[in-house]
Amino acid sequence: MIHKLHELPFSFDALEPYIDAKTMEIHYQKHHGGYVTKLNAALEAYPQFQNKSVEELLTDMSMLPETIRTAVRNNGGGHLNHSIFWSILKKNRGSGPEHDLSDAMNRSFGGFEQFKNAFFKTAMGRFGSGWAWLVIDDDERLAVLSTPNQDTPLSEGKRILLGLDVWEHAYYLNYQNRRNDYVDAWWNVVDWQSVAGRYDQLK
Ligand code: MN3
Numbered sequence: 307m308i309h310k311l312h313e314l315p316f317s318f319d320a321l322e323p324y325i326d327a328k329t330m331e332i333h334y335q336k337h338h339g340g341y342v343t344k345l346n347a348a349l350e351a352y353p354q355f356q357n358k359s360v361e362e363l364l365t366d367m368s369m370l371p372e373t374i375r376t377a378v379r380n381n382g383g384g385h386l387n388h389s390i391f392w393s394i395l396k397k398n399r400g401s402g403p404e405h406d407l408s409d410a411m412n413r414s415f416g417g418f419e420q421f422k423n424a425f426f427k428t429a430m431g432r433f434g435s436g437w438a439w440l441v442i443d444d445d446e447r448l449a450v451l452s453t454p455n456q457d458t459p460l461s462e463g464k465r466i467l468l469g470l471d472v473w474e475h476a477y478y479l480n481y482q483n484r485r486n487d488y489v490d491a492w493w494n495v496v497d498w499q500s501v502a503g504r505y506d507q508l509k
Pocket of ligand 1: 333337388471473
C-alpha cells in the first residue's frame with residue numbers, strides 16, 4: 307500500500323447536526339477508503355509511479371500509461387479531494403473569513419455574501435456527482451468553479467482553497483434529495499482558519 311487513508315482529523319459526530327455521524331463514517335471509511343484502495347491497485351503494476359505523490363500524479367496525467375490514466379484520475383482525484391475536504395471542516399460557530407482571505411474575497415466577489423451566493427449556485431448547478439470549489443485562479447483572483455466526478459482543479463493548474471463534495475453519498479442519509487439544505491448547513495462547518503492557512507501557503 308503506497309497511498310494511505312490518513313486518520314480523520316475529527317470524530318464522526320464532530321459535525322453534527324450539520325453532517326451526521328453515520329454519513330461521516332460511511333463517507334470516510336467506505337468512499338474515501340475505496341478510492342485509496344483502488345488507486346493503489348491501479349499503480350500496483352507500475353512501480354515507476356509508486357513514489358509519486360497523489361498531487362504529482364494528478365498535475366500531469368499525460369505521463370501515465372493510458373491503461374491506468376482513468377483509474378488514477380478518478381481514484382487519485384477522490385483521494386486528494388476528500389483529504390482536502392476533511393481538512394477544512396470544523397464547526398465554526400458563525401465565524402467567516404478574516405484578514406487577507408476576507409480582503410481577497412472582497413476584491414474577487416464584492417464580499418463574503420456574494421461569494422456564498424456564487425458558491426451556492428455552482429454547487430446546485432452541478433448535475434449529478436461532483437464538487438464545488440473555491441480556488442486561486444491564474445490571474446491571482448479567487449474563483450468559484452465546479453468539477454464533475456472526482457476531477458480535481460489541481461489538474462487544471464488551479465490552487466484549491468476549499469471544496470464541497472456534492473455527491474449524493476455526502477448527504478443523502480440525512481438530507482435525501484435536498485442538496486440545497488445540505489449546502490446551506492455546510493456553511494456552519496467550514497473551518498475558515500484552515501482555509502486561511504491554505505490561502506497563506508498558496509497565494
Ligand atoms: Mn465524497
